[in-house]
Amino acid sequence: xxxxxxxxxxxxxxxxxxxxxxxxxxxxxxxxxxxxxxxxxxxxxxxxxxxxxxxxxxxxxxxxxxxxxxxxxxxxxxxxxxxxxxxxxxxxxxxxxxxxxxxxxxxxxxxxxxxxxxxxxxxxxxxxxxxxxxxxxxxxxxxxxxxxxxxxxxxxxxxxxxxxxxxxxxxxxxxxxxxxxxxxxxxxxxxxxxxxxxxxxxxxxxxxxxxxxxxxxxxxxxxxxxxxxxxxxxxxxxxxxxxxxxxxxxxxxxxxxxxxxxxxxxxxxxxxxxxxxxxxxxxxxxxxxxxxxxxxxxxxxxxxxxxxxxxxxxxxxxxxxxxxxxxxxxxxxxxxxxxxxxxxxxxxxxxxxxxxxxxxxxxxxxxxxxxxxxxxxxxxxxxxxxxxxxxxxxxxxxxxxxxxxxxxxxxxxxxxxxxxxxxxxxxxxxxxxxxxxxxxxxxxxxxxxxxxxxxxxxxx
Amino acid sequence: xxxxxxxxxxxxxxxxxxxxxxxxxxxxxxxxxxxxxxxxxxxxxxxxxxxxxxxxxxxxxxxxxxxxxxxxxxxxxxxxxxxxxxxxxxxxxxxxxxxxxxxxxxxxxxxxxxxxxxxxxxxxxxxxxxxxxxxxxxxxxxxxxxxxxxxxxxxxxxxxxxxxxxxxxxxxxxxxxxxxxxxxxxxxxxxxxxxxxxxxxxxxxxxxxxxxxxxxxxxxxxxxxxxxxxxxxxxxxxxxxxxxxxxxxxxxxxxxxxxxxxxxxxxxxxxxxxxxxxxxxxxxxxxxxxxxxxxxxxxxxxxxxxxxxxxxxxxxxxxxxxxxxxxxxxxxxxxxxxxxxxxxxxxxxxxxxxxxxxxxxxxxxxxxxxxxxxxxxxxxxxxxxxxxxxxxxxxxxxxxxxxxxxxxxxxxxxxxxxxxxxxxxxxxxxxxxxxxxxxxxxxxxxxxxxxxxxxxxxxx
Numbered sequence: 001x002x003x004x005x006x007x008x009x010x011x012x013x014x015x016x017x018x019x020x021x022x023x024x025x026x027x028x029x030x031x032x033x034x035x036x037x038x039x040x041x042x043x044x045x046x047x048x049x050x051x052x053x054x055x056x057x058x059x060x061x062x063x064x065x066x067x068x069x070x071x072x073x074x075x076x077x078x079x080x081x082x083x084x085x086x087x088x089x090x091x092x093x094x095x096x097x098x099x100x101x102x103x104x105x106x107x108x109x110x111x112x113x114x115x116x117x118x119x120x121x122x123x124x125x126x127x128x129x130x131x132x133x134x135x136x137x138x139x140x141x142x143x144x145x146x147x148x149x150x151x152x153x154x155x156x157x158x159x160x161x162x163x164x165x166x167x168x169x170x171x172x173x174x175x176x177x178x179x180x181x182x183x184x185x186x187x188x189x190x191x192x193x194x195x196x197x198x199x200x201x202x203x204x205x206x207x208x209x210x211x212x213x214x215x216x217x218x219x220x221x222x223x224x225x226x227x228x229x230x231x232x233x234x235x236x237x238x239x240x241x242x243x244x245x246x247x248x249x250x251x252x253x254x255x256x257x258x259x260x261x262x263x264x265x266x267x268x269x270x271x272x273x274x275x276x277x278x279x280x281x282x283x284x285x286x287x288x289x290x291x292x293x294x295x296x297x298x299x300x301x302x303x304x305x306x307x308x309x310x311x312x313x314x315x316x317x318x319x320x321x322x323x324x325x326x327x328x329x330x331x332x333x334x335x336x337x338x339x340x341x342x343x344x345x346x347x348x349x350x351x352x353x354x355x356x357x358x359x360x361x362x363x364x365x366x367x368x369x370x371x372x373x374x375x376x377x378x379x380x381x382x383x384x385x386x387x388x389x390x391x392x393x394x395x396x397x398x399x400x401x402x403x404x405x406x407x408x409x410x411x412x413x414x415x416x417x418x419x420x421x422x423x424x425x426x427x428x429x430x431x432x433x434x435x436x437x438x439x440x441x442x443x444x445x446x447x448x449x450x451x452x453x454x455x456x457x458x459x460x
Numbered sequence: 461x462x463x464x465x466x467x468x469x470x471x472x473x474x475x476x477x478x479x480x481x482x483x484x485x486x487x488x489x490x491x492x493x494x495x496x497x498x499x500x501x502x503x504x505x506x507x508x509x510x511x512x513x514x515x516x517x518x519x520x521x522x523x524x525x526x527x528x529x530x531x532x533x534x535x536x537x538x539x540x541x542x543x544x545x546x547x548x549x550x551x552x553x554x555x556x557x558x559x560x561x562x563x564x565x566x567x568x569x570x571x572x573x574x575x576x577x578x579x580x581x582x583x584x585x586x587x588x589x590x591x592x593x594x595x596x597x598x599x600x601x602x603x604x605x606x607x608x609x610x611x612x613x614x615x616x617x618x619x620x621x622x623x624x625x626x627x628x629x630x631x632x633x634x635x636x637x638x639x640x641x642x643x644x645x646x647x648x649x650x651x652x653x654x655x656x657x658x659x660x661x662x663x664x665x666x667x668x669x670x671x672x673x674x675x676x677x678x679x680x681x682x683x684x685x686x687x688x689x690x691x692x693x694x695x696x697x698x699x700x701x702x703x704x705x706x707x708x709x710x711x712x713x714x715x716x717x718x719x720x721x722x723x724x725x726x727x728x729x730x731x732x733x734x735x736x737x738x739x740x741x742x743x744x745x746x747x748x749x750x751x752x753x754x755x756x757x758x759x760x761x762x763x764x765x766x767x768x769x770x771x772x773x774x775x776x777x778x779x780x781x782x783x784x785x786x787x788x789x790x791x792x793x794x795x796x797x798x799x800x801x802x803x804x805x806x807x808x809x810x811x812x813x814x815x816x817x818x819x820x821x822x823x824x825x826x827x828x829x830x831x832x833x834x835x836x837x838x839x840x841x842x843x844x845x846x847x848x849x850x851x852x853x854x855x856x857x858x859x860x861x862x863x864x865x866x867x868x869x870x871x872x873x874x875x876x877x878x879x880x881x882x883x884x885x886x887x888x889x890x891x892x893x894x895x896x897x898x899x900x901x902x903x904x905x906x907x908x909x910x911x912x913x914x915x916x917x918x919x920x
Contacts, residue, residue, distance in 0.1 A: 006570040006796045017500030038831040038861030040477030069527040071594040075546040083543040086535040098469045110466040120878035134531040157864035281847040336466045371498040387741040401498030404617035418580035
């Protein structure tokens with residue numbers, strides 16, 4: 001066996017114990033909220049059949065799917081000419097049948113269709129698993145990363161949308177975030193606007209341009225709209241939309257005027273109002289949400305699949321892209337032959353939330369703590385003395401370690417320090433004779449003498 | 461987008477909410493014990509560089525590694541002649557640089573070497589992640605399955621081995637298993653026996669044959685030993701080993717005689733005795749372990765890498781292969797250039813443990829329960845009435861759902877039933893008027909009238 005200098009594939013990461021504890025803190029917090037709202041966990045395999053995934057993410061997406069090489073003599077049946085032509089794209093389908101999942105949504109759609117007879121609809125599921133994308137790695141973008149999704153399918157009720165607003169609010173607040181916005185929009189409002197101008201086919205161009213208002217101002221947006229096929233008179237009509245301001249209620253009132261002649265647009269407004277009403281009824285004792293939830297007409301994520309409400313969450317405490325998003329799709333499972341199943345879902349950007357909590361120093365101290373106490377080991381007699389105490393601590397539910405061999409005090413304290421162990425029990429000749437053990441608080445440096453029972457009581 | 465009839469790659473599985481709750485129960489129980497003993501979680505990427513994995517699992521293992529096709533125009537730089545020859549094996553290294561991990565041990569070794577300067581040794585880590593093998597799928601054998609490992613590297617102390625015995629005992633007992641054996645052996649004892657006979661190179665053949673005693677009897681074992689290159693006189697020498705019986709102490713006494721002239725063999729016995737002594741000291745108040753821990757000289761897993769103690773765990777309540785195993789390896793990280801780092805580790809067979817618990821009906825009822833209460837929804841008035849109650853329940857930590865739209869009682873009760881929701885709150889005109897809500901116990905069918913505060917108190 002030759003010696004390999006170890007390295008990792010680019011865009012992938014190891015997670016150390018310290019990082020894992022923090023990551024689990026985030027995932028556990030979000031999962032707890034999902035469960036409280038009636039969402040149940042599922043998992044799907046890392047591999048899907050290639051045919052399940054291709055064609056679902058556009059041509060660019062297809063290229064970013066990691067394909068798995070067939071096992072065995074995979075070249076045997078491949079056409080010679082095809083190989084001679086070195087046509088990688090055509091060859092792929094001949095030498096690869098499986099691929100790593102690209103997101104959690106398509107596997108979820110497949111799951112729903114395959115298990116439709118066992119599922120009680122509305123089906124509220126959450127899923128926290130890694131996905132893989134052959135993107136160019138860069139700061140904050142990885143080739144393997146976790147998605148953290150909740151979706152409900154089989155219920156058109158806008159109560160679901162409202163509950164997702166609450167889920168975002170509760171989860172992010174639980175994580176200690178204080179200033180964030182949950183932005184909401186509705187695809188039907190955007191469609192209505194494009195319809196009023198008479199250019200429904202330009203809905204995406206319109207939204208992309210409007211979305212840049214903050215960066216390039218009204219003149220810049222107007223210029224871009226002209227380039228994208230709109231006329232001066234279109235832009236005149238769009239102005240009240242581009243310059244929409246005020247409270248959510250005020251924005252909705254302005255939009256109602258603009259969209260008075262679009263049934264679709266008015267439907268979108270009605271949906272948003274219903275969500276706002278549900279949220280208000282669900283939070284009678286809290287005013288927090290009314291300032292957090294914000295109608296943002298420029299929000300345009302997922303216009304290829306979202307058909308109703310659209311969500312995006314941004315923190316205002318750190319410069320960071322969105323830390324969550326989602327929306328309603330009216331035909332998730334149609335691609336697998338199950339028509340007319342409506343759904344709505346949201347996603348948390350766990351990696352970004354991690355960076356936000358790190359920057360704001362919001363991870364609780366307990367989220368960095370594994371072992372609670374280390375028992376020192378200076379010689380065989382002390383080790384023998386320590387063994388039953390070690391096990392009594394564990395029986396009391398205290399995560400405890402005995403340093404596994406005799407070593408210098410400094411080395412053992414260094415071990416405790418690097419593992420963030422808050423207490424060390426020192427056992428020397430005096431302690432063994434008196435039965436009073438020395439408990440050292442690693443943070444304050446203080447030491448106290450305690451008998452075993454008091455010690456366990458203190459550490460429990 | 462054409463419609464794909466959905467299916468899963470063979471050997472892979474979806475996990476439903478009911479299954480996930482049970483799987484999490486197993487993983488959480490084991491993780492809790494790992495942590496109590498000072499083990500900290502890490503995770504490594506699903507993908508490793510192909511060079512990290514190849515050559516570590518033997519030729520057969522190499523074939524079972526799932527390779528990932530390079531992205532982009534992967535054929536562009538491949539030699540024409542190589543493609544024309546259709547040499548799949550040679551081609552693999554040209555069109556694939558990455559692969560899915562095959563186990564958690566090699567990635568762990570890579571991790572230790574790459575992060576050696578940040579690690580405080582002894583390094584006690586656990587890891588629960590999926591691995592992938594292109595094995596032929598069959599009952600109970602999957603192409604994607606979770607491994608659940610704990611290892612400590614950098615400590616030669618046999619206290620670690622003893623603690624693993626306790627970890628097995630505590631985790632499996634916590635899961636409700638009552639009758640299982642933790643089998644222990646030592647590679648050095650096997651080496652000693654082969655040495656005494658003068659055939660150290662035949663250690664594996666010897667052990668494989670002896671291991672079959674239960675199935676094929678002494679005559680069968682003798683026949684197999686002859687076929688594998690041993691003589692009649694070798695077999696005569698081996699008889700006391702093959703027929704080893706009695707308590708652990710009795711077995712060790714017999715072995716001491718057989719191995720009197722083998723320093724290696726005696727070292728192995730001493731190691732086992734040290735582990736037994738540690739276990740006894742750690743469990744002064746418990747006799748349970750002395751009957752569970754069993755010296756089994758035929759235990760021979762991992763002879764290619766284990767150098768000291770070897771473990772295997774079997775349940776006696778269900779016919780099932782081993783549900784756990786492990787051992788000490790003296791040179792885990794040598795393959796990556798870090799010499800002389802000794803380690804010892806164990807693994808839990810989570811899929812098999814799942815099947816055992818299922819067969820013995822040992823999953824606790826709480827492990828099947830997600831949402832605690834469903835609020836019915838018969839019309840808009842009732843829905844409005846329910847919204848603040850729904851949120852009060854959640855604020856009290858009760859996982860609660862409101863059926864998201866008005867529907868017939870039967871449909872809503874069916875939904876609660878299929879999701880295993882134990883309580884349903886019925887809100888009709890009477891309830892809204894009196895403020896006393898009807899709480900239905902789904903198991904007993906009983907109904908009672910409660911005001912909101914009492915209701916929350918009861919469900920909390």
